[in-house]
Amino acid sequence: MQREQLADFLRRRREAIRPAEVGIHDGPRRRTSGLRREEVAMLAGMSVDYVVRLEQGRSSQPSIQLLGALARALRLSEDERAHLFHLAGHRPPPAEEMARLARAGLVRLLDLLGDTPALVLSDLGEVLAQNRAAVLLMNGDHTGMDGDRRYLVYRWFTxxxxxxxxxxxxxxxxxxxxxxxxxxxxxxxxxxxxxxxLIERLQAASADFRRLWAEHEVGVRRADRKTLMHPRVGPVRMDCETLVTPDQGQLLLVLTPADAEARDRMELLRVLGSQEFPTGQMTS
Structure with a gap:
């Protein structure tokens, strides 16, 4: 573990990120253009004291899970993420695991979308990242699922x-x-x-899936309209637009209200959510 190099890298990446890039309001009393340590801690879901010790080169070796959280909080690119793992004395995750980490550019788009619900998904429907508006609309954070439940298609049919x-x-x-x-x-x-x-397990688990799979319909989702039955504000009709990466491995799903009633319900949801989440908090 290269403690001094790790500390310098984390500090410089933190200082390079503008608060607005991660959905944090930049108040008039801010004396630095970058993020504060407590803001990195909030975004990464760890203690401020641990962030301080990392930046001062006094920490124990961070786990792979903590490094992944820091990489998301600091919006690291794939090369920067691999560098972070090397400095911390870990081998970067295999390619298939790296593919399950949301790309930094897509996560930045989540931040820029603000109050518009948006998610980063794998091509198999795993939620890799979601902004705060999506957490509210979907009634929870869907990024922590494991096993087959991380695939939306599996959850849908089971x-x-x-x-x-x-x-x-x-x-x-x-x-x-x-x-x-x-x-x-x-x-x-x-x-x-x-x-x-995944297909074999779905066929074993669901007759409905077997019926539809046998019809051999093919179609990549790009645009759609759906109604989400929210337990707090009722049905919310949303237009869904999908942007796909060039290799088709990840996609950005953006949801916008389909009508005036949906806009009103989204506004109510934001008001209700602001009573539960501290200002600037987000999930990704």
Missing amino acids: DPAVRATHPPEEREHQGRQLVADLRAVAGRRSGDPVVTG
């Missing part, structure tokens, strides 16, 4: 509570879209054991 987040008249359409999208991924990643294993 958990009735997930399907209940959509009105009955939209569920067939939503299921078809998820299966058609998975079919496109399976074609693009032919022979990938992660994809083939």
